[in-house]
Amino acid sequence: MKKLSIRNIDQGVIMKLNKILKNTLLIVVACFALSACATSKKSTGQMQGDVYTGTDTVEYLASGVPDRVFFATNESVLTTASRDTLRKQAAWLRKNSDITIVLEGHADERGTREYNLALGERRANAAKDYLMTYGISSDRISVLSYGKERPVDSGSNPLAWSKNRRSVTVKAN
Amino acid sequence: MLRYFFAILFLFLPFKGNALIEVDITRGNLNPLPIAVSPMSIDENSRSNFEKILNKKDIGSEISIVVEKNLKTTGLFNPLNKDAFLQAPDIANLKPRFEDWNLIKAQALITGKVNFVDEKLRVEFRLWDVLAGKEMMALAFTTVPTNWRRVGHIITDKVYERLTGEKGYFDTRIIYVSEEGPKTKRIKKLAIMDQDGANNKFLTLGNELVLTPRFNPTNQMVTYLSYFRNLPRVYLLDIETGMQEVVGDFPGMTFAPRFSPNGKKIIMSFAKDGNSDIYTMDLENRIVEKITNHPSIDTSPSYSPDGKYICFNSDRSGYQQIYVMKSDGSDVKRISFGRGLYGTPVWSPRGDLIAFTKLHKGKFYIGVMRTDGSGERLLTENYYQEAPSWSPNGRVLIFYRETKTDDKGEGFSAKLWSIDLTGYNERLIETPTDASDPSWSSLLSN
Numbered sequence: 001m002k003k004l005s006i007r008n009i010d011q012g013v014i015m016k017l018n019k020i021l022k023n024t025l026l027i028v029v030a031c032f033a034l035s036a037c038a039t040s041k042k043s044t045g046q047m048q049g050d051v052y053t054g055t056d057t058v059e060y061l062a063s064g065v066p067d068r069v070f071f072a073t074n075e076s077v078l079t080t081a082s083r084d085t086l087r088k089q090a091a092w093l094r095k096n097s098d099i100t101i102v103l104e105g106h107a108d109e110r111g112t113r114e115y116n117l118a119l120g121e122r123r124a125n126a127a128k129d130y131l132m133t134y135g136i137s138s139d140r141i142s143v144l145s146y147g148k149e150r151p152v153d154s155g156s157n158p159l160a161w162s163k164n165r166r167s168v169t170v171k172a173n
Numbered sequence: 174m175l176r177y178f179f180a181i182l183f184l185f186l187p188f189k190g191n192a193l194i195e196v197d198i199t200r201g202n203l204n205p206l207p208i209a210v211s212p213m214s215i216d217e218n219s220r221s222n223f224e225k226i227l228n229k230k231d232i233g234s235e236i237s238i239v240v241e242k243n244l245k246t247t248g249l250f251n252p253l254n255k256d257a258f259l260q261a262p263d264i265a266n267l268k269p270r271f272e273d274w275n276l277i278k279a280q281a282l283i284t285g286k287v288n289f290v291d292e293k294l295r296v297e298f299r300l301w302d303v304l305a306g307k308e309m310m311a312l313a314f315t316t317v318p319t320n321w322r323r324v325g326h327i328i329t330d331k332v333y334e335r336l337t338g339e340k341g342y343f344d345t346r347i348i349y350v351s352e353e354g355p356k357t358k359r360i361k362k363l364a365i366m367d368q369d370g371a372n373n374k375f376l377t378l379g380n381e382l383v384l385t386p387r388f389n390p391t392n393q394m395v396t397y398l399s400y401f402r403n404l405p406r407v408y409l410l411d412i413e414t415g416m417q418e419v420v421g422d423f424p425g426m427t428f429a430p431r432f433s434p435n436g437k438k439i440i441m442s443f444a445k446d447g448n449s450d451i452y453t454m455d456l457e458n459r460i461v462e463k464i465t466n467h468p469s470i471d472t473s474p475s476y477s478p479d480g481k482y483i484c485f486n487s488d489r490s491g492y493q494q495i496y497v498m499k500s501d502g503s504d505v506k507r508i509s510f511g512r513g514l515y516g517t518p519v520w521s522p523r524g525d526l527i528a529f530t531k532l533h534k535g536k537f538y539i540g541v542m543r544t545d546g547s548g549e550r551l552l553t554e555n556y557y558q559e560a561p562s563w564s565p566n567g568r569v570l571i572f573y574r575e576t577k578t579d580d581k582g583e584g585f586s587a588k589l590w591s592i593d594l595t596g597y598n599e600r601l602i603e604t605p606t607d608a609s610d611p612s613w614s615s616l617l618s619n
Contacts, residue, residue: 112516118449125447154356154582
């Protein structure tokens with residue numbers, strides 16, 4: 001009575017396989033549509049690879065000092081543009097030595113909650129490490145990960161996700 | 174609140190062995206067992222007493238409805254329409270006329286009687302095999318009247334166990350995160366409800382972000398992540414008293430908490446300088462131990478039921494995969510090798526399987542594999558779903574699922590779902606608000 005019914009389970013798998021095969025055509029069609037979209041987005045200069053390069057959602061800590069940097073999917077590596085932004089932040093922090101900051105790390109919605117909390121923390125720390133190499137004391141920097149809990153863009157598409165994979169520098173005082 | 178007293182009287186010893194009806198729960202059930210749940214009979218005096226106390230017109234009938242709904246959700250039973258019942262509840266409970274029940278194709282029959290005794294609710298019930306014309310089980314319970322729904326759940330557990338040979342999961346509760354508001358500013362509260370969605374209650378007010386609540390083995394404590402004062406830390410909450418405390422004194426974010434099987438430790442991740450490792454804290458002597466020591470992300474730890482092993486999520490290979498180690502952190506072995514990313518491993522209460530979330534080619538799957546990583550089986554596929562939690566008998570998984578938003582970023586929702594280990598019987602669990610991060614309690618009584 002408690003024996004596993006292999007036959008039934010196999011049927012389940014076969015049914016799923018059939019479904020997947022049937023959906024393949026649809027997916028191929030969808031891919032064409034998507035790649036068309038992706039090209040049009042690239043041409044507007046909002047994403048490089050899957051890193052956001054636009055200015056939507058970006059705020060400024062001071063004139064010419066953007067508050068956030070963006071990341072590729074599952075990555076915490078700083079891009080050339082991100083390093084440039086962080087050098088500007090470091091210069092601004094050196095000029096305003098009384099200011100302390102919180103680095104808020106975020107992930108997109110396409111990952112499990114707990115892993116994304118760790119990933120957000122890793123991203124914020126990548127920004128912190130870079131600021132420290134430009135002379136900002138770790139005493140002035142705290143780190144806070146929100147994982148995928150606080151997206152700026154509620155869309156379910158690659159562009160929205162790219163805006164959400166970010167580390168935001170927030171004045172703490 | 175969970176310490177209600179239940180007196181169980183065995184009227185008769187359960188019938189032993191022989192060829193009575195059985196329900197096989199190891200397969201997707203295409204022919205659910207036709208079962209008749211006769212309304213519990215009740216005398217006029219008891220009925221009016223309970224009406225005064227509980228504001229329910231016929232508590233006997235209400236209890237049988239709880240049983241009937243529970244049985245239906247399993248997908249293993251097909252409760253028959255009461256309109257077709259020929260025999261009156263009180264007479265059926267004494268001695269069913271099996272020909273009558275056979276006529277409406279019932280193979281099993283549940284009858285019962287409710288009494289008001291010394292301000293208490295006394296319920297007796299019997300399970301009958303209609304074809305064999307025999308009684309399979311007879312039990313009686315006495316409890317406070319407000320416990321009437323739990324009586325229905327316990328009856329279902331007994332019937333389920335008698336017919337399937339395995340423990341039930343009906344006298345249980347679900348703790349979860351209630352969600353409201355726009356996706357960019359979600360308000361989240363801890364909430365608790367009975368397994369069937371009744372008695373929903375909020376445990377926090379929504380002033381701070383809360384995530385991933387999990388029960389301790391006795392279901393009186395919950396460990397979860399709270400962003401109280403913008404410091405994400407693992408907390409411990411006593412459900413009865415509402416008392417809360419931070420777990421440990423870590424100089425950074427702690428997250429992904431769970432209890433050890435004996436309830437004496439909390440296992441969790443601690444993130445520092447971009448690296449998350451797994452730690453335990455003993456709740457009695459407060460001793461903290463570092464279990465993993467690796468520059469990658471190590472998170473989502475879950476103990477095996479014997480406490481000897483821990484499965485967890487790590488990206489030490491470059492991507493999220495599932496690993497198993499001894500509970501002291503030694504002997505780390507990767508067990509997930511299929512295509513895609515793997516997260517949220519949870520060890521089955523039976524010990525034989527690990528449930529997980531898998532991300533592959535833009536789709537999310539809930540699946541199970543054996544503890545050595547073999548026999549991977551995907552149960553359900555969707556746009557987004559994660560965080561499976563086992564029913565206490567290891568036969569059902571509850572998880573949450575989110576919808577894709579439209580072009581304007583609207584239409585977001587998060588709901589709780591359950592699915593049988595067989596991959597059949599996928600069901601939406603109704604909640605008053607949107608919901609995520611469900612965790613299933615163990616059986617409240619046995």
